[in-house]
Every structure is written in C-alpha cells, then in structure tokens.
Amino acid sequence: MASRRSSGANAPGNIAPHARRIICAALGILPFCTAPIFAQPAVSDSPTLHGRIETAAKMLQSNPRLKGLTEQQLIDRVEFVAANTLVLLLHELGHVHIAEMHLLVLGREEDAADTFAALTMLKIGTSFSQHELAQAAKGWFLNDLRDQQTGEKPLYYGEHNLSQQRAYQILCLMVGSDPDKFKSLADEMKVPESRQKTCKRDFAKTSAAWGAVLMPWHLEPGQPETEIKVVYGDGQGTYDAFANMFRSIRFLETVAEFSNEHYGWPHSFTLKMETCNHPGADYDDEARVVTMCYETPFDFAELYRAYVEPPPVAAAAPARAAKKRKSR
Numbered sequence: 001m002a003s004r005r006s007s008g009a010n011a012p013g014n015i016a017p018h019a020r021r022i023i024c025a026a027l028g029i030l031p032f033c034t035a036p037i038f039a040q041p042a043v044s045d046s047p048t049l050h051g052r053i054e055t056a057a058k059m060l061q062s063n064p065r066l067k068g069l070t071e072q073q074l075i076d077r078v079e080f081v082a083a084n085t086l087v088l089l090l091h092e093l094g095h096v097h098i099a100e101m102h103l104l105v106l107g108r109e110e111d112a113a114d115t116f117a118a119l120t121m122l123k124i125g126t127s128f129s130q131h132e133l134a135q136a137a138k139g140w141f142l143n144d145l146r147d148q149q150t151g152e153k154p155l156y157y158g159e160h161n162l163s164q165q166r167a168y169q170i171l172c173l174m175v176g177s178d179p180d181k182f183k184s185l186a187d188e189m190k191v192p193e194s195r196q197k198t199c200k201r202d203f204a205k206t207s208a209a210w211g212a213v214l215m216p217w218h219l220e221p222g223q224p225e226t227e228i229k230v231v232y233g234d235g236q237g238t239y240d241a242f243a244n245m246f247r248s249i250r251f252l253e254t255v256a257e258f259s260n261e262h263y264g265w266p267h268s269f270t271l272k273m274e275t276c277n278h279p280g281a282d283y284d285d286e287a288r289v290v291t292m293c294y295e296t297p298f299d300f301a302e303l304y305r306a307y308v309e310p311p312p313v314a315a316a317a318p319a320r321a322a323k324k325r326k327s328r
C-alpha cells in the first residue's frame with residue numbers, strides 16, 4: 001500500500017559524460033556537475049534553507065552559459081526546483097505520519113498527504129515557505145500545461161488528484177488560511193471569489209483535523225528525539241549535479257531536523273535521495289525509507305526551462321523534449 005513509486009518509461013537513461021556536461025550546462029547547473037562537493041563555497045554555512053538556496057543559485061553566475069540570466073533569474077530557477085521537491089518530500093512525510101502513527105484517514109490518503117504538505121508550509125509561516133508553496137502550485141499548473149501539449153490523458157481513475165486540482169488545492173488552503181494575504185495570488189490564479197470564501201472552511205477543517213491527529217505525537221519537553229537518517233545516494237554521473245546541490249543546501253537534513261523538533265516519532269526512519277531511473281517519490285513502510293528520486297528535481301528543472309524561462313542566449317545545447325512528470 002505504501003509503494004507510490006511511479007514507473008519511469010520516459011526517465012532519462014544513462015548518459016555519456018560529454019552529453020551529461022551539455023545537459024548540466026543547458027539546465028544551468030554546470031558548477032554543480034563539475035565541482036567537487038566540498039570545493040564549493042560554503043553553501044551549507046547559511047543559517048536558513050532559503051539562504052543556502054540563494055547562495056547555491058548565485059554560484060551559477062560563474063557559468064558562462066548563463067550570462068543572459070540575472071541573479072534573480074538564477075535564484076528563481078533554483079527555488080522552483082527546490083520548492084517543488086520540498087513540497088513533494090513533505091507529501092511523502094505525510095505518508096510517514098499516517099503509516100507510523102496509525103492515523104485515521106477520512107478520504108483518500110493522497111489528498112491527505114497533499115494537505116499535510118501544504119499545511120506544514122503554511123505553519124512554518126515565513127515569506128519563504130509561502131513563496132515556495134506558491135511555486136509548488138505553479139509546478140502543478142505547468143505540469144498540466146505540459147500534459148496538454150504532449151497529449152497526455154488525465155487519469156480520472158488515479159489515486160492522486162489531477163494536476164490542476166492539486167494546484168488549486170494548494171491555493172485554496174493558502175487563501176483559506178489568510179484571505180487578505182493570499183487574495184491577490186488567488187485572484188491571479190483565477191480562483192473565483194465564491195470559492196475563495198469556501199476555502200476558509202476547507203482550511204479550518206483540514207487544519208483542525210491534522211492538528212487533532214498529530215496532537216498526541218508532539219514532542220514533549222525532555223522527550224528524546226528519534227533518529228531520522230538522511231542519505232544522499234550516488235547521482236551516477238547523470239544526476240551528480242542534483243546530488244551535489246541537494247547535499248550542499250542540506251535539503252534532507254533541514255526536513256529531518258524540522259520534523260524531529262516537532263514530533264516524537266515511534267520509530268526511526270530514513271529520508272533518502274537516489275537515482276531510480278525514473279522520476280518519483282515514495283515511502284516504503286516496511287523498510288521505513290522515504291525515497292526521492294534525483295530524476296524528480298531533474299524533471300522540475302526541465303519543466304521550468306521549457307515553460308517558464310527561455311534558454312539563455314549563449315546556450316548551445318539543443319532543447320530537450322519536455323518529459324512528462326509521473327504521478328506521485
């Protein structure tokens with residue numbers, strides 16, 4: 001029941017080093033492909049994930065192929081990839097909560113996991129977390145756009161909501177949590193006024209429900225923390241750039257530390273990034289391992305390149321065909 005790994009028919013396969021270099025350059029992440037992890041500037045010295053992401057993005061300015069991009073464009077690009085990967089990781093963490101804490105789920109577990117991810121980002125409550133959440137909604141809209149353009153049929157029978165629904169669910173919880181703060185975003189994304197009003201009820205109910213089921217699991221003062229292991233697998237050449245970047249921004253550690261500070265987990269578990277040969281993420285509740293495939297942020301980067309930002313002027317690599325993001 002816990003396996004949510006998607007199939008990978010369209011996943012990038014093994015790519016020769018010279019081709020990998022071209023891909024890295026095209027994606028605007030060449031420094032991460034070529035520099036040894038610890039030879040990079042001290043990205044992990046930044047006290048916040050936001051700061052580490054910005055530092056990582058600024059490092060890309062040394063790439064001659066990105067001359068056409070401003071510093072802000074580089075930051076936006078890296079933030080989009082990190083934000084979508086983060087919200088997806090929190091979705092998987094929602095599955096971990098449900099499985100390990102034996103939480104009752106009224107409705108579909110995939111919806112509940114999506115809700116958990118959005119509520120967690122809202123609970124963090126920083127302008128960065130709110131921005132990241134909006135980026136995740138944007139990611140789902142772009143995924144839908146790509147599906148339309150590639151003729152990908154929506155899976156009405158799927159266990160997940162459709163991409164647009166997942167985007168609107170995020171926006172609904174945002175505007176429901178704070179109608180004043182997020183009204184302009186909801187308006188921009190064409191959430192009707194009438195729906196914005198009912199989103200307040202959606203947020204109140206789901207927030208109260210998650211709060212109630214997690215209440216017994218809040219970490220008590222003096223209660224020992226349960227270990228959450230983090231593992232960065234081998235990028236196997238093709239995905240070294242992503243492996244290095246996520247390691248350098250302490251991506252998994254940040255989520256593990258946040259989760260450990262808030263909850264008393266009944267069991268230890270592992271957050272892992274690895275090369276899977278297909279995009280996806282899942283929680284294996286027997287091994288107690290959350291796996292985020294490197295192909296997933298790769299896919300987010302491709303989505304961004306194809307639909308948000310024109311390639312930099314100097315980019316010599318041919319555009320790669322946009323790949324479908326598998327359900328997760």
Ligand SMILES: [Zn+2]
Pocket residue numbers: 004091092095110113328
């Ligand atoms: Zn899921």
